[in-house]
Amino acid sequence: MEIIKTTNLTKRFPMGKGEFTALKGIDLTFGKGEFAGLIGPSGSGKTTLLNIVGSLDVPSDGEALVLGNSIGKLNAKQAAKLRKENLGFIFQSYNLLQVHTVYENVEFPLLLLNLSASDRKKMVLDALEWVGLTDKIKSKPPQLSGGECQRVAIARAMVKRPSLVLADEPTANLDAANSHHILKTMEKLNRELQTTFLFATHDDKVINYLRRKIFLLDGKVDKDEVISSN
Amino acid sequence: MKLAIKLAIRNLIGAGLRTWLNVIVLSFSYVVIIWMNGVMIGWEEQAKHDMKNWQIGGGQYWHHTYDPYDPFTITDSHAAIPKEFEDEVARGDMEPILIVQGTIYPQGRMQSIAIKGIRLNQSIFSQPTHKLDTVVEGGIPAIIGAMMARNMNIAKGDYITLRWRDANGTFDATEVIIVDIFASNVPAIEQGQIYIALDKLQEMALLQDHVTILTYRNDKLERSQVEGWTLKTKEILTKSVDDLIKTKSIGLTVFYFILLLLAMLAIFDTMVLSIFRRQKEIGTYIALGYTRKEVVGLFTVEGAMYSILAALVGAVYGLPFLGWQAKVGWSMPIDVSELGMAIAQTLYPVYSFGLVLSTILIVVITTTIVSYWPSRKIAKMNPTEALRGKIQ
Numbered sequence: 001m002e003i004i005k006t007t008n009l010t011k012r013f014p015m016g017k018g019e020f021t022a023l024k025g026i027d028l029t030f031g032k033g034e035f036a037g038l039i040g041p042s043g044s045g046k047t048t049l050l051n052i053v054g055s056l057d058v059p060s061d062g063e064a065l066v067l068g069n070s071i072g073k074l075n076a077k078q079a080a081k082l083r084k085e086n087l088g089f090i091f092q093s094y095n096l097l098q099v100h101t102v103y104e105n106v107e108f109p110l111l112l113l114n115l116s117a118s119d120r121k122k123m124v125l126d127a128l129e130w131v132g133l134t135d136k137i138k139s140k141p142p143q144l145s146g147g148e149c150q151r152v153a154i155a156r157a158m159v160k161r162p163s164l165v166l167a168d169e170p171t172a173n174l175d176a177a178n179s180h181h182i183l184k185t186m187e188k189l190n191r192e193l194q195t196t197f198l199f200a201t202h203d204d205k206v207i208n209y210l211r212r213k214i215f216l217l218d219g220k221v222d223k224d225e226v227i228s229s230n
Numbered sequence: 231m232k233l234a235i236k237l238a239i240r241n242l243i244g245a246g247l248r249t250w251l252n253v254i255v256l257s258f259s260y261v262v263i264i265w266m267n268g269v270m271i272g273w274e275e276q277a278k279h280d281m282k283n284w285q286i287g288g289g290q291y292w293h294h295t296y297d298p299y300d301p302f303t304i305t306d307s308h309a310a311i312p313k314e315f316e317d318e319v320a321r322g323d324m325e326p327i328l329i330v331q332g333t334i335y336p337q338g339r340m341q342s343i344a345i346k347g348i349r350l351n352q353s354i355f356s357q358p359t360h361k362l363d364t365v366v367e368g369g370i371p372a373i374i375g376a377m378m379a380r381n382m383n384i385a386k387g388d389y390i391t392l393r394w395r396d397a398n399g400t401f402d403a404t405e406v407i408i409v410d411i412f413a414s415n416v417p418a419i420e421q422g423q424i425y426i427a428l429d430k431l432q433e434m435a436l437l438q439d440h441v442t443i444l445t446y447r448n449d450k451l452e453r454s455q456v457e458g459w460t461l462k463t464k465e466i467l468t469k470s471v472d473d474l475i476k477t478k479s480i481g482l483t484v485f486y487f488i489l490l491l492l493a494m495l496a497i498f499d500t501m502v503l504s505i506f507r508r509q510k511e512i513g514t515y516i517a518l519g520y521t522r523k524e525v526v527g528l529f530t531v532e533g534a535m536y537s538i539l540a541a542l543v544g545a546v547y548g549l550p551f552l553g554w555q556a557k558v559g560w561s562m563p564i565d566v567s568e569l570g571m572a573i574a575q576t577l578y579p580v581y582s583f584g585l586v587l588s589t590i591l592i593v594v595i596t597t598t599i600v601s602y603w604p605s606r607k608i609a610k611m612n613p614t615e616a617l618r619g620k621i622q
Contacts, residue, residue, distance in 0.1 A: 098244070099245060
């Protein structure tokens, strides 16, 4: 089953009087349960690709199909619905809601789905158990370590059991021990829930966990390496 | 909407001191606006109530030539009571007053006054006219208002020389004795006026059965025009108070505007800062499934919630304060008799449900607009840049 399919995907940004082409005709397909990463130096286009797949941006040319939705053709409401129901995001700087507790942060995506309070509670506690933070439900992000914050972000991304999780440099602000811990957690969730994970990274620690490595260079796919199959 | 309110409450409570500072400033606006409006309404009610009781009753018929602002009209402004009013006058439901020009000489000084003849047993006005039913030697009993007594240094029991001109143009003079001094809040019935018995004044002025003003008690009855007399309804007679209150209200509106502006500036500033500082949060909301319009709505609701919290905080300290003020009133810091208008020394604010509701609505609507204004910027934000907090 195709989760993502890009065809001749091109993205251009205005720069001064001209244009900068961040993605130059990308053709990629990702299936269910993949644990893949976009690897490349800064400016290679990995975050741009992740943003388009996440329906936070639109292609300039070509097509990006995510769960059968053509990103360039979605209006704001449809794009928001796709993110709300099917996508999870993990960011480099966690992007947790600072004044909300751990529980409230993880609960947030479920509030948007209008689930009942009892369903929400069960799903939040399950998600916090996956990341080992059930003892921190009343803490707020400023009271947590970086590793704990990223685990909360993973729980928030996974709580609604999305088809696809997009993680942009998830270990960039973490030390080695914490990086391995959260990567193991994500790998475990990927195997258990069959959620597709797509990373944007240049961190070796992450790269070592990936089962598919797509090397980007100057907005083009340089190499697409499958390490092992599901 | 429910979710936006829930999130807004979480965000506001989470923001701590900044929220409470805005809420306290805004709650102060609520309390001051309600209190000041209450004072104005209280003043209006008191002024009209006092005017009714001391000066105009339920309305009046004036002799057609009578003009209180033109002393030259007074000499000819009198006529017999029209036949259609005789029954009402006999029942005491209509009170005749004769006005004659005169001069008094308190402590050797000369002072022009209006001599008002009024029946002793009248019950429409609050003036203590029954005190005129006193037999004193060497003078005619008279009553005056406290403002005039104070200005002319006249005390109860004083004899004063009174001079007037009768219907034939002949000057005459007599001594009057001040049998009582009454205090009202209506300068128009005190300054430059002396009250004596109606029949006595008619006799003195050789104007038997003639009167200048007829004041009726019942303002609910429909009144018709009577030849030779001008109908002055209560609404016409209190128009000056309405105009005065309206003028004062405009002045107060400017004050409210400044007060609200200060509170709104604080909220506007908070919202602008909030949108700038919370870019990552805005980006996160969008990534998690909000549209940009919904985030605008969330921030607008968050701003509007200041006004709701302020109403609650304002109620905590405002209700006891407003209740206490309604009970003890607000004493004017200056002597109000000098102001020349129907105003009591202590004003008792009057609050209505409409006043409270309209104040809350004005503040909530203004706060919502002020919150929406900077929040519109979110609708133009690029979510990918907002997520990284890169928007300047």
